[in-house]
Amino acid sequence: MELMTRDFGKVDIDQNEVIKFTQGLPGFENYREYVLLTLPGPNPFFILQSVEEQELAFITVDPWEVVSGYEVNINDGDKSFLKITNKEEVLILVIGTIHEELSDMTVNLAAPLIINVRAKLGKQIILEESGYAVRQPIFSQEAKEQVVK
Amino acid sequence: MLVLTRKKDEKIIIGNDIVITVLNIEGGQVSLGISAPEDVAIYRDEIYAEIMAENKEAAGRKIDLGQLSELGKQGEKADG
Numbered sequence: 001m002e003l004m005t006r007d008f009g010k011v012d013i014d015q016n017e018v019i020k021f022t023q024g025l026p027g028f029e030n031y032r033e034y035v036l037l038t039l040p041g042p043n044p045f046f047i048l049q050s051v052e053e054q055e056l057a058f059i060t061v062d063p064w065e066v067v068s069g070y071e072v073n074i075n076d077g078d079k080s081f082l083k084i085t086n087k088e089e090v091l092i093l094v095i096g097t098i099h100e101e102l103s104d105m106t107v108n109l110a111a112p113l114i115i116n117v118r119a120k121l122g123k124q125i126i127l128e129e130s131g132y133a134v135r136q137p138i139f140s141q142e143a144k145e146q147v148v149k
Numbered sequence: 150m151l152v153l154t155r156k157k158d159e160k161i162i163i164g165n166d167i168v169i170t171v172l173n174i175e176g177g178q179v180s181l182g183i184s185a186p187e188d189v190a191i192y193r194d195e196i197y198a199e200i201m202a203e204n205k206e207a208a209g210r211k212i213d214l215g216q217l218s219e220l221g222k223q224g225e226k227a228d229g
Contacts (some may be wrong), residue, residue, distance in 0.1 A: 006211055023190055027201035028208070039214060043221035047212075058207050059217065077187035097207040102216050108207070111200045126192055126200055134203050139220070 005049045006057040008037055018051055019115055021122045026111070031056055034122070036093075036115075046093060048113070059096035061107060066138040071130075072112050078125055082116045089118040097135065106135035 003013050018033050025031070033051040044065030050056035063070045072092055074084065084090055092114055094107040109132035115122040153161060161169045166186050173180040183191055 007214055023188075025204050026197055027204040039218045039221060041218060041222060043218055045217055045221045047214075056208055058204075059212060081187050095204065095207045097203060098210065098212065102213065102220055105220075108200070108203050110196075111203070124200070124204075126196060128193065128196055134199055 003035065003049070003051060004054040005037065005047075006055050007047055007049075011037065016120070019120045019122045021124070023123060025124045026126075028056065036060070045096075048093070048095075059098070059105070060093040060113060061096055061138075063092065063094045063107065063109065063112065066107065067109065067136060070109060070132070072114075072125075072127065074114055074125065078114065078123060082114060082121045082123055083119040084116050089116050091115040091117050095124075096138075103139050104137070105139065106133075106137050108134050109136045110134045 001013060001015060003011050005011055013035050017035050019035065021032050021034060023029065023032075028050075031050045031052050034048050035051060037047040037049055039045055039047070044062045046060045046062075048058040048060045063072075074082075074090070078084075092112050094109055094112050096105045096107050098105050109127075110130065111124050111126045111134070113122055113124050155161060155171045157171055157174055159171055163169070167189065168184045170182040170184075171179060172182045185191060
């Protein structure tokens, strides 16, 4: 099907690429279907684009490509909710926030996106007790080193 | 808003399957035990509000894919 996207214009996506976030994301509870769009080349960034709203999209990134020492524990309730049976089917991404310009991007390590790529189910979980930052800088060496709890 | 008064070890039942137990009350703090189905998300209000605000900020604007792509490549290099 054809999808109008915020950053890529019109793209052709397959219905089975759609990931269902059945609870939405905090602040966007009513938008529940997204696709992950890749950027050219080897690149840790993805765009999480809403299927329902063209203007709703997030920069997401593989956290282990941009920070070190990050750990995510998915509790049993969420594993069951996302129908996770083994870790190979789990994709974990974090959302990036741009403040003034791209290079000052921070990532939200406190609330990663957990995606079951097999079942096409996703949820933004909140790591309440982790002490991870909601705004972790990623584009400087010092920033990377600060991440460990 | 419904207001209920509960003592330590007393419970509140919401619907058929959510039970909130007052576990402890001490010095202006209340510990609550919550049992609910796994598809019910439970968070402290202020943390949920913080994530909500950050998501709204993150969803803010169209991005320059070319520039993001370049930054991504630089990141890869930095990691060796």
